[in-house]
Amino acid sequence: xxxxxxxVTDGALGYxxxxxxxxxxxxxxxxxxGAPNVEIVVAETGWPSAGEGHDPATIDNARTYNSNLIKHGxxxxxxxxGKGLEAYIFALFNEDLKTKGSESHWGLFYPDMSEVYHxxx
Numbered sequence: 001x002x003x004x005x006x007x008v009t010d011g012a013l014g015y016x017x018x019x020x021x022x023x024x025x026x027x028x029x030x031x032x033x034g035a036p037n038v039e040i041v042v043a044e045t046g047w048p049s050a051g052e053g054h055d056p057a058t059i060d061n062a063r064t065y066n067s068n069l070i071k072h073g074x075x076x077x078x079x080x081x082g083k084g085l086e087a088y089i090f091a092l093f094n095e096d097l098k099t100k101g102s103e104s105h106w107g108l109f110y111p112d113m114s115e116v117y118h119x120x121x
Contacts, residue, residue, distance in 0.1 A: 013078040019045070019069075024079040042087035045069065049094075049116050051102035063117040066108070070121060 006014035008021045015021040023040060030038050047065035051057030066089055076083040094107035094116060109115055 015078060017072075019072075020077040023085070024077045027077070027079050039086075042085065044090040045087055046090040046106050048102035048105045049107075050105035052100065055102055057102040057105060059117045063119060066119050070119060 004016065006016060008015040008018075010021070010024070013024065015024075019042075023042075026040060027036075030036060047062040048055075048057035049059045049062040069087060069089065073085040073087055075081065076085065089108065091106040091108075093109050093111055095104050096111050098104035105116075107116060108119065
């Protein structure tokens, strides 16, 4: 989800992750159309914990992404530092009836309610 070095620069603002860059692009657009106070909620984000072949969908990557999202949510974006982010992790449970590959492996828990991996909220 994040790196320590700036990967995108927009004027005076530097971005270490795509989520912040995307959110700030939306904040700028909302300001431009006269709606600067609209609250943004990330309704669905996550990382799959399994996939097929050389897929980057691994338990370690999923744990890292979701743990970083949780930690990062309180800091805001470069455009709005200190403004917390409301975000919902997709998904709570793996869905064993979905197709093969990463599509069925987005959950924090297996259908039997055991953890796929642990994250601290």
